[in-house]
Amino acid sequence: MAERGSLHDAFVDELRDAYDAEKQLLKALPKLAKASTDEELRAAFESHLEETRGQVEKLEQVFGLLDEKVRGKHCDGIAGIIEEGKSVMEEDFDDQTMDACLIASGQRAEHYEMAAYGTLVAWAKALGHEEAAGLLEEILDEEKAADEKLSELAEGGINQAAGQGASGEDEDDESEAPASRTSRKSARKKTAKSRR
Ligand SMILES: [Fe+2]
Numbered sequence: 001m002a003e004r005g006s007l008h009d010a011f012v013d014e015l016r017d018a019y020d021a022e023k024q025l026l027k028a029l030p031k032l033a034k035a036s037t038d039e040e041l042r043a044a045f046e047s048h049l050e051e052t053r054g055q056v057e058k059l060e061q062v063f064g065l066l067d068e069k070v071r072g073k074h075c076d077g078i079a080g081i082i083e084e085g086k087s088v089m090e091e092d093f094d095d096q097t098m099d100a101c102l103i104a105s106g107q108r109a110e111h112y113e114m115a116a117y118g119t120l121v122a123w124a125k126a127l128g129h130e131e132a133a134g135l136l137e138e139i140l141d142e143e144k145a146a147d148e149k150l151s152e153l154a155e156g157g158i159n160q161a162a163g164q165g166a167s168g169e170d171e172d173d174e175s176e177a178p179a180s181r182t183s184r185k186s187a188r189k190k191t192a193k194s195r196r
Contacts, residue, residue: 020072
């Protein structure tokens with residue numbers, strides 16, 4: 001009977017999955033950046049692309065620390081998320097709505113990665129690989145920061161600007177509080193400004 005795998009095997013398997021996911025994201029992030037209308041959003045995707053290149057290198061270091069060959073294993077999870085992002089980009093949405101959708105796609109990827117690296121950090125610690133755990137934690141922190149940046153952009157004007165465009169359909173809806181109208185207007189101005 002074949003020997004049963006251990007947590008070490010599961011850990012290496014998960015590392016290969018993460019490595020492949022980063023490689024897929026290296027191709028997907030430039031597309032998200034290109035599809036962005038908001039300049040800050042585009043810059044956020046571009047800077048995370050740079051970070052992702054560094055993450056690939058960090059993962060290579062982790063393989064080295066474990067004396068394992070650098071190898072990826074197709075990550076179906078991120079492939080599915082990227083596929084969904086692609087279908088959204090094919091939709092005929094107005095610019096602000098598209099930006100809001102690109103953020104949603106990006107955050108799906110970030111949350112998937114946060115789950116993966118959270119597990120990897122915990123398993124590295126459980127297996128006594130402190131140095132590897134440190135590198136994986138650095139990546140985890142970068143994913144969290146990228147996710148927060150996207151939330152900040154969404155909530156700092158992009159969602160409101162997109163919502164403003166959508167409200168054209170129910171213009172006679174007077175239930176909205178005046179304060180919220182003002183904040184939407186300023187959100188729109190902010191977005192317009194960031195485009196210049
Ligand atoms: Fe990543």
